[in-house]
Amino acid sequence: MSRVLVGVKRVIDYAVKIRVKPDHSGVVTDGVKHSMNPFCEIAVEEAVKLKEKKLIKEVVAVSCGPTQVTETIRTALAMGCDRGIHVEVSGKDYEAMGPLQISKIFAALAKKEEASLIILGKQAIDDDCNQTGQMTAALLDWPQGTFASEVTIDGEKVKVVREIDGGLETIKISMPAVLTADLRLNTPRYATLPNIMKAKKKKIANMKPADLGVDMVSRVEVLRVDEPPTRLAGVKVETVDDLVAKLRANGTI
Amino acid sequence: MNNIAALFKARKGIGFVVHPSVFSGARTGIKVKSERTEALGLCVSGCRSLSSLAELPEMHQMMRQTCRDYADRELGPIAGKLDKEHLFPGQQVRELGAMGVMAVEVPEELGGAGMDYLAYSLAVEEISRGCGSTGCVVSVNNSLYIGPILKFGTQKQKEQWITPFTTGEKVGCFALSEPGNGSDAGAASTLARQEGEEWVLNGTKAWITNSWDASATVIFATTDKSLKHKGISAFLVPMPHPGLSLGKKEDKLGIRATSTANLILEDCRIPLGNMLGPRGSGFKIAMQTLDSGRIGIASQALGIAQAALDCAADYAHKRTAFGNPIGKLQAIQFKLADMAVAVESARLLTWKAAMLKDAKKPFTKEAAMAKLAASEAATFCGHQSIQVLGGMGYVTDMPAERHYRDARITEIYEGTSEIQRLVIAGQLLKEYAP
Numbered sequence: 001m002s003r004v005l006v007g008v009k010r011v012i013d014y015a016v017k018i019r020v021k022p023d024h025s026g027v028v029t030d031g032v033k034h035s036m037n038p039f040c041e042i043a044v045e046e047a048v049k050l051k052e053k054k055l056i057k058e059v060v061a062v063s064c065g066p067t068q069v070t071e072t073i074r075t076a077l078a079m080g081c082d083r084g085i086h087v088e089v090s091g092k093d094y095e096a097m098g099p100l101q102i103s104k105i106f107a108a109l110a111k112k113e114e115a116s117l118i119i120l121g122k123q124a125i126d127d128d129c130n131q132t133g134q135m136t137a138a139l140l141d142w143p144q145g146t147f148a149s150e151v152t153i154d155g156e157k158v159k160v161v162r163e164i165d166g167g168l169e170t171i172k173i174s175m176p177a178v179l180t181a182d183l184r185l186n187t188p189r190y191a192t193l194p195n196i197m198k199a200k201k202k203k204i205a206n207m208k209p210a211d212l213g214v215d216m217v218s219r220v221e222v223l224r225v226d227e228p229p230t231r232l233a234g235v236k237v238e239t240v241d242d243l244v245a246k247l248r249a250n251g252t253i
Numbered sequence: 254m255n256n257i258a259a260l261f262k263a264r265k266g267i268g269f270v271v272h273p274s275v276f277s278g279a280r281t282g283i284k285v286k287s288e289r290t291e292a293l294g295l296c297v298s299g300c301r302s303l304s305s306l307a308e309l310p311e312m313h314q315m316m317r318q319t320c321r322d323y324a325d326r327e328l329g330p331i332a333g334k335l336d337k338e339h340l341f342p343g344q345q346v347r348e349l350g351a352m353g354v355m356a357v358e359v360p361e362e363l364g365g366a367g368m369d370y371l372a373y374s375l376a377v378e379e380i381s382r383g384c385g386s387t388g389c390v391v392s393v394n395n396s397l398y399i400g401p402i403l404k405f406g407t408q409k410q411k412e413q414w415i416t417p418f419t420t421g422e423k424v425g426c427f428a429l430s431e432p433g434n435g436s437d438a439g440a441a442s443t444l445a446r447q448e449g450e451e452w453v454l455n456g457t458k459a460w461i462t463n464s465w466d467a468s469a470t471v472i473f474a475t476t477d478k479s480l481k482h483k484g485i486s487a488f489l490v491p492m493p494h495p496g497l498s499l500g501k502k503e504d505k506l507g508i509r510a511t512s513t514a515n516l517i518l519e520d521c522r523i524p525l526g527n528m529l530g531p532r533g534s535g536f537k538i539a540m541q542t543l544d545s546g547r548i549g550i551a552s553q554a555l556g557i558a559q560a561a562l563d564c565a566a567d568y569a570h571k572r573t574a575f576g577n578p579i580g581k582l583q584a585i586q587f588k589l590a591d592m593a594v595a596v597e598s599a600r601l602l603t604w605k606a607a608m609l610k611d612a613k614k615p616f617t618k619e620a621a622m623a624k625l626a627a628s629e630a631a632t633f634c635g636h637q638s639i640q641v642l643g644g645m646g647y648v649t650d651m652p653a654e655r656h657y658r659d660a661r662i663t664e665i666y667e668g669t670s671e672i673q674r675l676v677i678a679g680q681l682l683k684e685y686a687p
Contacts, residue, residue, distance in 0.1 A: 071311075078315060191319045193353030193366035193376075200312050 002116035002175070003058045005109060006047045006081065007102070008040040010065060010072040011126045024224050026095070027126075036072050039121025041079075041188040042181040046151060047119050048080035049186065055153045058082045060113060064097065064105055066090040070204055077199035078191035084204035085109065089216060093209075096218035098127070101209070103135035108212035110140060115176065117158075122147055122180040133180035143173035146180040309375075316368070317375040320354065324383025332384035335510035336655050339502075341466045342387050342510055349387075350421015354380065355394050359403060363411055364419035370545070371607040374552040378600075381556025382563075385659030386510030388556050390424060392549035393462050393511075397667075398425025401471050401487065401542040405530035414469060414489050423468035426492075427546075428458040428516050429539050435460070436672050438473075438539060439482030443518065445474035451522045452488060454496070458516040462666070464499055465512035467492050471542075472516070473535045485535035489527045496521030507658035544617050545610060546667050547624040551603040554627035554663035558596045561631070561638035561656040565589060568642050568651075579641075588637045595630035602626050618680035624663075625673040631660035 012018065013033040021028055036044075047059045061076035063069040064087040073084035087105055089097055110118055123130035137144035145151070145160030149168070152159040153175075162169045163182050191199075209216050237243045247253045309317070327345060335342055349355055357373035359365020366372075373395060381388025402414050417423050434440040443456025454474050461470070469491050477484030490497060500515030530538050566589055569580035579585045603626075606619035635657035639646030646653040664670045 071315075074311070074315060078319075190323050190348075190352055191315070192351065193316055193319075193357060193368055193372070194361060196312060196315050196319065197366070197368060199315070 002056045003060065003113055004047045004050065004056050004117040004119060005060050005062055005106065005113060005115045006040075006043050006076065007106060007118070007120040007132070008044060008061050008063045008072050008076045009037040009121070009124050009126075010034050010063065010069045011037045011124055014038060014125055020225055020227050024226060026222065026225050034068070034072075036075055037121050037124045037126075039123060039125070039181055039183070040076075041121075042183070042185050043119045043121050043179075044076050044079050044081060045186045045188040046148075046179075046181055047117075048189075050151075050153065051080065051082075056117065060085060060115070062087065062106070062109060064089050064102055064209075065094055073204050074199050075191065077202045077204075078196045079189060080195065081202075083202055086204050086206050087212070088206060088208050093216045096220070097216065098218060098220055099129045099131035099135055101214065101216050101218065102132050103139055104214045105209055105212055106132070106136045107139040108214055110136075110176070112212070117175060118142075118178045120178070120180050122182050133178050137178040140176070140178070142176050142178055144178045144180075145171060145173055146178075147182040148179050149182050149184045151179060151185065309371075313372055313375060316372050317379055319352070320376045320379035321382070323349070323352070324379050328380065328383030328387055332386075333649065333652065333655065335384060335386060336507075336659075337509075337649070339509045341512060342384065342390070343466070345384075345387055346390055346424060347421040349380070349391060350419065353419075354391060355421045355424070356399055356415070356419035357395055359399060359415060359419055364416045365399075369607075369611040370548060371604060371611055374548055374603055374607040377549055377552035378556040378559070378603075381553040382560045383556075384510070385553065385557045385560075385656070386508045388553040389508050389511050390463060390466075392546070392553050393426060394418065394424045396546035396549040397427035397542060398467075398469070398471055400545055401427075401529060401538050402489070404541065405487070405534070405538055410489065410526075410529065418469070424463050424466055426461050426463040426467040426470045427542070428461050428470050428472040430458060430460045432457055432459045432515070436669060439485070439536060441473055441475050441482075441485050441535075443472070443474040444478075445476050445486060445488065447476075447525070448522075450525055452525060452527065454488065454490070454518040454521040454523070456518050457500075458518075460503070460513055460666070461516050462511050462513050464514040464516060465502060470516065471529060472518075473539055474518075476532055476535075480533060482536040483533050485539075486532050487529040487535040487538045488523060489529055490521065490523055494521060494523075505662070507655070507660070507662055543667055544620050547620040547673075548603060548606050548610065548616075550663055550667045551599065551606070551620070551623040551627035554624070554631035554660065555596060555600050555603060557656050557660045557663070558592070558599070558627070558631040558634040561634040561653060561660070562589070562592045562596055564651065564653050564656065565592065565634075565638040565641040568645070572642075572645075585641055588641055592630075592634045592637050595626075595633050599623065599626035599630040618677055621668070621673040621676040621680070624668065625670055625677070628660070628663035628670060631663050632657075635660040 011034060013035045016033055019028045050056045051059050059081040061073050061081040061084045063073050070086050073086055077084055106118060118136060120133045133146055134144060145158060147163045148160045149163045150161035157172050157174050158177055159172050237246060353366030354376050356365035357368050357376055358370060361367040377388050377392050380391050399415055399418060402411060418425050429438055431442060433442055445452050445454050469489060472488050472490055473485055474488060475484050476486045496519055498517045500517060503513040505513060569585050569589060570578050572579050603623040606616050606623040609616035609619055638653045639657055642651055642653050645651050
């Protein structure tokens with residue numbers, strides 16, 4: 001029986017209206033409501049479900065960032081994870097943190113914790129990278145089942161139904177493996193009050209990327225962040241010929 | 254000992270400390286040796302609680318967030334429909350039961366969440382913010398039905414009458430008021446006489462919330478008329494039950510998703526073991542139950558008030574008049590400020606009452622103050638919210654009119670505002686008694 005690592009990311013809540021900082025270096029995060037990335041919630045739910053079916057033994061919630069991310073780990077614990085790991089990253093390192101650093105951390109943790117499955121959300125709603133799962137699998141040289149809409153464990157193998165552009169693709173991969181959760185995988189549960197109480201007693205281990213031998217240097221530099229251009233009013237045309245003419249004049253075709 | 258000096262020393266220590274201190278329980282250690290100890294007593298001993306009101310403990314914050322998420326996603330979208338069609342939120346009550354919200358204070362061994370009254374108050378407030386009726390169902394089940402059984406029931410009664418009511422599959426109700434007496438609870442004319450191994454109940458109870466959806470009731474009847482209010486006893490009656498029938502559902506102004514009706518008892522027979530607490534202690538049980546129930550209703554009122562404020566504040570940003578969002582107009586700003594102050598002050602009173610109860614300190618006065626303040630805040634906010642929305646506030650497209658209607662009952666049930674004032678004055682005068 002096995003151990004699963006679940007990644008949870010603390011992101012700006014989906015309902016919040018995002019504002020760009022006046023210096024265009026990023027978005028305003030101070031005093032803004034944050035919550036667990038919705039795809040990470042789905043990942044946690046899947047892991048907890050597997051544990052309830054007794055297919056895996058332990059679920060470990062992992063998050064990287066400053067102290068505030070422990071709130072997110074606690075929410076994961078309240079949903080049913082057994083323990084948490086907080087990889088402390090703050091300041092400039094946190095601002096520059098991206099999928100490459102996270103996947104290195106997860107790869108190191110997977111080896112340290114002897115995990116047989118890593119379940120992540122397919123992407124985060126703040127950066128929409130959709131890279132961490134894939135990079136982690138590559139670093140570990142593990143098979144990956146991404147955009148999972150259905151996961152079935154069958155002995156030492158995992159059957160994954162993936163949502164792809166053409167429809168649904170079913171693959172069978174061996175464990176250990178990396179899975180990334182897509183929207184229709186499950187409906188995350190609300191934490192029950194007794195579980196919130198129990199979450200208080202569950203352990204969250206604290207460590208730094210250096211402890212895992214991971215260097216946080218980023219090869220990516222954000223030059224500028226801008227709001228999307230305001231939508232301009234459209235122009236109505238009478239006929240299809242007019243439309244084609246306008247598009248030609250515009251340089252679009 | 255110079256009592257005035259002692260008072261001033263004490264006063265320096267009583268401050269609203271705004272730092273994120275967790276509920277650690279460190280008293281500020283002020284000893285006030287004066288005749289006024291009692292008057293200040295609750296204030297001084299409440300000191301520890303005052304500082305933690307600035308920021309709730311982490312667990313309570315998480316719990317509040319969970320309930321808020323549930324209310325926003327599951328209750329908000331259907332609240333209008335539940336109200337229009339007078340539908341009991343059965344599915345949602347079951348889901349809340351699974352979360353532990355239907356039995357917050359009940360210990361885990363009996364199937365509850367095992368949390369404290371502050372957590373319960375937060376839960377009811379957030380649920381009521383989504384749907385006032387659902388908040389009412391939660392409050393009645395927790396405070397009025399489970400409350401007295403938890404406090405006065407035998408272990409066997411607790412297992413039989415509490416555990417099945419923790420899951421949301423079954424809800425309970427509380428039958429005290431009668432057509433002939435509401436505030437005058439001591440004049441109960443429902444009678445209970447013993448016949449062999451049974452109690453036989455006769456009479457009518459009025460205005461019973463949850464009646465049509467309940468599977469059991471805590472009901473009060475006179476066992477010894479000569480003892481007046483000391484002759485009232487409490488009983489547990491399953492529903493449905495031979496001899497117990499329900500009157501027609503009342504057509505109410507607000508909280509329309511709950512069912513309110515008369516309970517008619519005609520030679521309703523129950524086993525002797527169904528008496529709750531000792532014989533003649535019914536009035537005491539009722540009064541103590543209502544004391545705690547007040548915190549629940551205060552929380553419900555807070556939720557409705559907050560929802561009204563949310564609606565008005567949101568509208569103030571979006572609606573433009575005279576070239577600007579109406580939020581820029583002082584008239585609207587003053588209204589919103591008044592609403593916010595009313596809600597926040599009532600909330601702090603409610604939290605304090607809940608914390609005092611959790612600390613097992615006397616909380617009657619604070620609970621009455623909380624209920625009074627919160628219910629008046631709710632009706633005020635409901636009224637002002639419609640005013641801010643103008644014509645839009647008067648139609649069912651916006652929730653303002655539903656908040657206005659839902660808020661009204663909070664000033665009436667579980668002790669009218671007039672009764673609350675009597676309770677507060679009574680407690681206050683006791684503190685100043687020579």
